[in-house]
Amino acid sequence: MKTMKMNDARIPASDRSIAGFSFLELMVLVTVISVVGAFAIVSVTNSRKSIRLQNSARVFAGYAEKARIDAIKRxxxxxxxxxxxxxxxxxxxxxxxxxxxxxxxxxxxxxxxxxxxxxxxxxxxxxxxxxxxxxxxxxxxxxxxxxxxxxxxxxxxxxxxxxxxxxxxxxxxxxxxxxxxTPANVTVTSMNSNDITSSSVLNGNFSHFELNPCSVNGGGGTVIAPPTATCVGGHISSDVGSVSVRKNSGSTASVNITVTGAGTINAVPNSNIQVTPTSQSVTASTGGTFSFTVKSITKVRSSNPPFTVVFSNPCNSVTLYVSVTN
Structure with missing residues (x-):
């Protein structure tokens, strides 16, 4: 019985592909897929981290806008x-x-x-x-x-x-x-009193403090001037109208109180504020200038600023406004 042998060289290329890939070719393929897959996973992970960062910022900004609108509304x-x-x-x-x-x-x-x-x-x-x-x-x-x-x-x-x-x-x-x-300067427009509807004016004694934190020209805001109170034959005054301190004893501020007569200067602060000393005896008939230290003693922050210290003597009293920040 005769056996027929075929020379591989005579097998058409299309038929040789039926034999599949060699082990080396498979290893190369698996390596390439692994590398590409690893890069894809890292890329997706980094993209997700970037998206979470962007989402956090935009959600925070959205709530900030809502808080601002609510403040204006109320x-x-x-x-x-x-x-x-x-x-x-x-x-x-x-x-x-x-x-x-x-x-x-x-x-x-x-x-x-x-x-x-x-x-x-x-x-x-x-x-x-x-x-x-x-x-x-x-x-x-x-x-x-x-x-x-x-x-x-x-x-x-x-x-x-x-x-x-x-x-x-x-x-x-x-x-x-x-x-x-750099905030832009604001051009102030002069208004005619006839342009204001009388029904839009609310009468009352309550006043909001409106500070101009950026010191912009025309930016509006209230400058709290150093207060002075007089009495018969004298006066009591402060060298500043407002101070700012950090909450929970984070910083202090100094205020100088000047009086023109003898007596005791008493400091009465808001419950969130501490003043040292709490009182100062003045023996000279001509008075003098005395320093007091102001600080926050709680974790409560003020906002407009509502905290006060009232300095008084037999003559009269003046009020210092205290802003408390982080």
Whole structure:
């Protein structure tokens, strides 16, 4: 019996492909697929982190806009505070049932940072602190939707060191990743008294303090002048009308009280404020100037500023306004 043998060289190329891939070819293919797959997974993971960062910034900015509108609508203050590196709180009227405080979390892997791009931490007393000692970002909208700070930056960062910044300007404008460093001057337009409808004027003694935090020409705002009160034959005065301190004994401020006669100067502060000394005896008949130190003793921040210290003597009294920040 004869056996027929075929020379491989005579097998057409189309038929040889039926034999499949060699082991080496399979290994090369698996390696290529693994490398491409690894890059794809890393790319998708990084993309998801970027999206979470963008979402966190835009959600935060959205709530800030709502807080500003609520302050204008109710003619009252609303507040934004960072509670931890990954959460913040907003105090406002969310649903028309009254003012409340709600906490919100940033998305996974997103943290608030200071100007050195270091995440905020919480100390043993429960205070949120920064690595470089700077004040933790916050925002207080007043009855006109403005803030007491010229510019407040809320910095966010993800594990890829990608960053997003929400700016709340003194005007109340909220922007994402667009920072305005130099406010424009405002052109003041003269109004004719006949242009004002009499029914739009509300009579009363209550007045809001409207500070101009950026010191812009025509920016409006109230400058609290150093107060002076007189009596028969004398007066009592302060060298400043307002001071600013950081909450929970974070900083102090000094105020000089001048009197023109003998007697005791008494300091009566808001419950959140401490004044040292609490009283000062004046023995000279010509009076004199005496220094007092003001600081915050609670974690409560003021917003417009509502905290006061009343300095009085037998002649009269003057009021110092105290802003308390982070």
């Amino acid at each position: 003619h009252d203050a609303t507040n934004i505070d960072i509670k931890t590196a990954t959460s913040y709180s907003i105090t406002m009227d969310f649903d028309g049932s009254g003012v409340s405080t709600r906490n919100f979390n940033l998305e996974s892997d997103v943290v608030f940072t200071d100007s050195t791009n270091t995440a905020y931490t919480v100390d043993g007393s429960g205070n949120v602190v920064s690595s470089n000692g700077e004040a933790v970002s916050f925002a207080d909208f007043n009855w006109r939707g403005r803030t007491s700070q010229c510019s407040m930056l809320f910095r966010m960062q993800n594990p890829n060191n990608e960053r997003s910044v929400v700016q709340i300007a003194g005007s109340g404008d909220v922007t994402v990743d667009t920072i305005a460093s």
